Amino acid sequence: MKIYTRTGDEGKTSVIGGGRVTKDDARVEAYGTIDELNCFVGQAVSVISREAVGEWVDMLQQLLLIQHELFDCGSDLSYAVPESEKMKVKPEMTERLESWIDAYEAETPPIARFILPGGSEQAALLHVCRTVCRRAERRVVTLAAEQACPDEVRKYLNRLSDYFFAAARAANARLETIDVEYERGAQVFRRRTTTE
Template sequence: MKIYTRTGDGGKTSVIGARVEKDDLRVEAYGTTDELNSFVGQTAAVIAKLPAEEWSDRLEQLTVIQHELFDCGSDLSYASPDPGKLKVSAEMTERLERWIDELEESNPPLEKFILPGGSEPAALLHVCRTVCRRAERRVVSLSREQECPDEVHKYLNRLSDYFFAAARAANVRLKVQDVEYERSAPVFRRRS
């Protein structure tokens, strides 16, 4: 099988059920989700070099997320989404919420904005967070003009929160303090 087809040389590509321009909102949405998946893969590759007994939980979560990002891309690639064929479910978003709650238990209280970074795993997780936010923005743009699976938007919204909590937890695990943005007023309050 050849990897190239030449069918996109004119600036069009196929989504499920249509041919569209390569910069179509639908292609932008699933393309940015694919970009996010690549950054998650890079993050997992860095974490895989750390002691397995301490990091296997995070590595397992990132692997699940990579599969679910493929599900997001699949759902976004339908020109006319068929609810019976969609893969992203509310249960996936609910699992992210449980993971976030578990991560937040180990994180110190947060009062001010923090700078992305600290340790290498945390910095990469912050990159994932920001690319995830961009993917979410692309999905919102798509949903204004075309049919778009609502559950993908919810999943991406929660996923960016997961990356934030996981970045902070990575710093805690590596005994690296988050750096507060020096001109930030206190903006966060712990929820009970």
């Protein structure tokens, strides 16, 4: 089987139940950005797997599962008219992210101000995942304003960006690397919290 088909040479691609659309269609842009996010998660996995013993095993397993779930998100978005019985992203997936966030928050010191992305290599990569996830969420919001779009994908992505923030902070804590606060920022966090 050849990897190329030549069917997209005119700048169009197929969506399930919707015929052919331009490659910059809001739906294609949304699931394409999720694919981009999945690549960055894969990069984070490759770096974290170097440390995948003891306390790192949980994070590695979670990120691998998230990669599969990002494919689920892309699959759901590829339907021009979402069919509820065929959607793969379920509320329990978002709820599971919340439990992981809570566990990571318990590992990290409280924060009062915004923090700079970075610290360790692991945390820096997870912050990249967070920002690309936010962009994917924005693309899904744009899609939902224009066309049919499954709500659960948007909810999952919103929580997933919080997960990456919490995981980045936990990675720094595990490596005994201090998060650097934004020095000109006001005190914005009154309690342990994620980005939103």
